[in-house]
Amino acid sequence: MIVIIDALNKHEHPDLVRGMHRLRARVFRDRLGWDVTVTDGEEHDLFDNLDPAYLVSVTPDGDVVGCMRILQTTGPHMMADVFAPLLDGEPPLRSARLWEATRFCVDTAELTDRRGPRSISQVTGELMIGACEYAMESGITDAVAVIDPLMHRILKRSGNGPSGYLGSPRQMGKVVAMAVLLDCTEERVRNIRQCTGITGDVFRPEPVAIAQVAGRAGAPRPALTIADAGLPASHAA
Amino acid sequence: MRLIDLSLSASDEDRGAFLSELCESLEIDHACYALQDPFSGNVHGYATYPEEWKQLYGQRAYQHVDPTFTKAVRSVAPVDWSRFTSDSGFDTVFSAARDFGISSQGLSVPVRGPFGDIGLLTVTRDCGEREWQGLRRKIIGGLQSAAVNFHDSVMRSNTIAGLMRVPPLSSRECEILQWIAAGKSQQDVGDILSISPRTVEVHLRSAREKLGALTTPQAVGRAVRLALISPG
Structure with missing residues (x-):
């Protein structure tokens, strides 16, 4: 399930906010080796102080397994600042209808361990559906996102590849980072749903689906992942 | 959407006309724009509301309790006022607004500028819930563009940096x-x-x-x- 957290409701979700910052520490410092600041196991940066919006992917147990941070490109955002090298020194795009998505990550270790690698594309798909729908609802047509090659592969394999590329990929920590454009359209949402088999409302999953996922230990795989079959078997991350 | 060109030295009259035209073209009752200038600290406001309501709003300092302003400026996405239905400040302001024929059904569109400047375009429309949902979906893109256009115009006229800027x-x-x-x-x-x-x-x-x-x-x-x- 996707929960949108912003300055207006942040106080209602302290556990999810903490879980998200911990996930970011695991992914961006431990796995990707980025030069980020981690305090008490949580990764925070200056942009977290600017009232961004977060999309958080939460399991029925309340674990945070994916997240994304949204800022407007009209104001201070990462492409205009810390990610400027990705644009080869060029000024960033700025538009009322373009959002920036950063700190986009999925808990690959946890998901591979517990539910098989295919869940990674499920969580990624759910996050992307949520982000697209949130953007469209807000009058946004496209987003610029900073991703790593693994995320790039996951996106492409789930019918969800970038609609464009900006600047040049650069080494950041252990891996390369790249700036991509993603259109926020019904067509993209349809493609992701088709590839991942996610059918319901990602913000308000049906109680039945939750019960099925909750009973996952030793139980048959929940119905909502049936269309996983459409994905290549080699989808290990 | 036909809009008045605000990009070159717009006057206050131009900005007022822009908001009126915005109401006309997007089928909304009222539009209001407010900006807290990060350099001077001044609040610049433009609204199509009746003068009496503007005065009362100022006298009672509603800008300090009105969540469509105080809370919405901290959002990234536009905020539908249905999010404020259990907010006491919202009740206070909009029960008073009703006497002026102003609906409590509306949307706040926050704008962030490069200098940490934050502006807010709000619109209201008195109509059925369903019609509102449809209208909102139809006009949201135009509202986003108009909000930034308006904001940039105000910022350009208020900062030397803005005037000089290529x-x-x-x-x-x-x-x-x-x-x-x-x-x-x-x-x-x-x-x-x-x-x-x-x-x-x-x-x-x-x-x-x-x-x-x-x-x-x-x-x-x-x-x-x-x-x-x-x-x-």
């Missing part, structure tokens, strides 16, 4: 404008540069907005005048 267009944005000036379509430009027409549109939209232009031809004209590109 819009920082990227080489890609200039390149695309140059091809458009040469008479190429977006599809052509995409083919020439080996990028998708969608990506061309994203760059063009950004270039238009940076130049304060409402249309692509206007953006080309301005880019030529600023010597960012050469005449086609």
Whole structure:
């Protein structure tokens, strides 16, 4: 399930906010080796102080397994600042209808361990559906996102590849980072749903689906992942 | 959407007319824009509300309790006022607003500028819930663009930096404008540069907005005048 957290409701979700910052520490410092600041196991940066919006992917147990941070490109955002090298020194795009998505990550270790690698594309798909729908609802047509090659592969394999590329990929920590454009359209949402088999409302999953996922230990795989079959078997991350 | 051009030294009358026209073209009852200038600390406001309501709002200092302003400025996405139904400040302000025929059904569109400046465009419309949902979906994109356009206009007139500023267009944005000036379509430009027409549109939209232009031809004209590109 996707929960949108912003300055207006942040106080209602302290556990999810903490879980998200911990996930970011695991992914961006431990796995990707980025030069980020981690305090008490949580990764925070200056942009977290600017009232961004977060999309958080939460399991029925309340674990945070994916997240994304949204800022407007009209104001201070990462492409205009810390990610400027990705644009080869060029000024960033700025538009009322373009959002920036950063700190986009999925808990690959946890998901591979517990539910098989295919869940990674499920969580990624759910996050992307949520982000697209949130953007469209807000009058946004496209987003610029900073991703790593693994995320790039996951996106492409789930019918969800970038609609464009900006600047040049650069080494950041252990891996390369790249700036991509993603259109926020019904067509993209349809493609992701088709590839991942996610059918319901990602913000308000049906109680039945939750019960099925909750009973996952030793139980048959929940119905909502049936269309996983459409994905290549080699989808290990 | 036909809008008054605010990009060149707009007067307060121009801005008032812009809001009236916005109401007209987007089928809304009232529009209001407020900006807290990060340099002077002054609040600039423009609204189509009746004078009596503006006065009462100021007298009672509602701007300190009205969540459509105080809370919505901290959002990234536009905020539907249905999110404030259990907010006591909202009740206070909008039960008073009702006496002036102002609906409590509305939307706040926050704008963030590059200097930490934050503006807010709010609109109201008195109609059924369903009609409102449909209308909101239809006009949200236009509202986003109008909000930033308005905000940039106010910021430009309030800061020396704004007046002196040449819009920082990227080489890609200039390149695309140059091809458009040469008479190429977006599809052509995409083919020439080996990028998708969608990506061309994203760059063009950004270039238009940076130049304060409402249309692509206007953006080309301005880019030529600023010597960012050469005449086609």
